[in-house]
Amino acid sequence: MALDKAAIETLKNISTATVTTVLLKKGLRNIWMRGTKPLKPGQPRIVGPAFTMRFVPAREDLATPASWASPISTRAAIEDMPEGCVAVVDSMGITDAGIFGDILCARMAKRKVAALVTDGVVRDLAGVLGTGLDVWCNGVAAPPSVAGLTFVGWQQPIGCGGVAVFPDDVVICDQDGAVLVPAAQLDALLAEAPEQERMEAWIMDEVGRGEKLPGLYPMNAETKSRYEAEKSAGRA
Template identity: 75%
Template sequence: MTDKTLPYDEKKAIAALKGVTTATLTTILLKKGLRNVWVRGAKPIRTGQPRIVGRAFTLRFVPAREDLATPESWSSPISTRAAIEAMPEGCIAVVDAMGVTDAGIFGDILCARMVKRGVAALVSDGVVRDVQGVLATGLPVWCSGVAAPPSVAGLTFVNWQEPIACGGVAVFPDDLIVIDDDGAVLIPAKLVDEVVEQGIEQERLEGWIMGEVEKGTALPGLYPPNAENKARYEAFKEGK
């Protein structure tokens, strides 16, 4: 995906953040005053999924209303099917399912189409259905679990590419999403370049600290480092 209107360097950010854990990112964002960036309920559907970084493509459900939440709605111009056809390559689909866990938002066919379109991953506070088929598509999924009933059993799909609330987190289109075994973390678009720089440095520092721990160094003054250990770390960076 390329977009000159983005406030961050997308290719650089994605490449760099693949080496930064979501745990590190939450700490960096906390220091900036952002405490609510971890999507509640979004867990990896299988172990061993890689860390994935991508631009958020948002989808929104509201509570089911009987005249709207019908199987016929799947053929509507405003449907999950239409939304998938609008997803650009490399995006992460972030779905506001209101935390509903008894209606599967996507199944194997929709996930298979997302794979064909080059979608990087699916993140939701809801659940998926046809789980064996979903797993077979190879689409990386972070969600709250699985359920057999279709989405219209509990939800009405209303739109895509607008601000949503997913797992209690406000997500805007083009925010950056990072997902790994610890879950899904949002980086506001305007903060991406700054967070990338700090994330790379924090991972380097923590790698050095871990090395010191393995040598038997005590934690006080090391984590976080005092002035003496900061000097030692700077010397390490300079190769001294």
């Protein structure tokens, strides 16, 4: 199944915690991007295809302010971003050079990019917040990207927060951070995750009624039978 509007709406109701649980059952343990924290509280859950960008360590002859006008630049990459994508940036976890500031984030917002995700940091915090672009990153720093990084390309496989990200993989971000859904696992996630959310909501209701955890979470056969009966009756 493609990441169409219906799939996006379904995934917006699935937490990143549930995504990691469902994909763990498929053998995928390393999908949560370390260091991808919401820049501000209350950011909505975002779902979109990954648009990848890659930095390498700064090299003095390449990482210069003049490089911002190069055909291979963050500016050129932003102009290639399609509406609704999630820009995922490999910053190698560098936290003392901000990859984007307010102007670049404003342009991304104007192009209707869904979000920026990076294992690095941003700069011009007040300005970035003012753009309305939702950002998941590892903090803020005043120096520009070229103080610690060299930009080398976009739409190629990258590593972000220790996770392999390929263009058009699916990214889901919420208050727990950003997770990666390999494109090949999208159908399985869409088939199984809504039921996982439904089941856990029912379990939470049972906990609220005072039920003990053994036999409830995870369910034993008796509890599962009771859950299925209540689901069939429209009570779960």
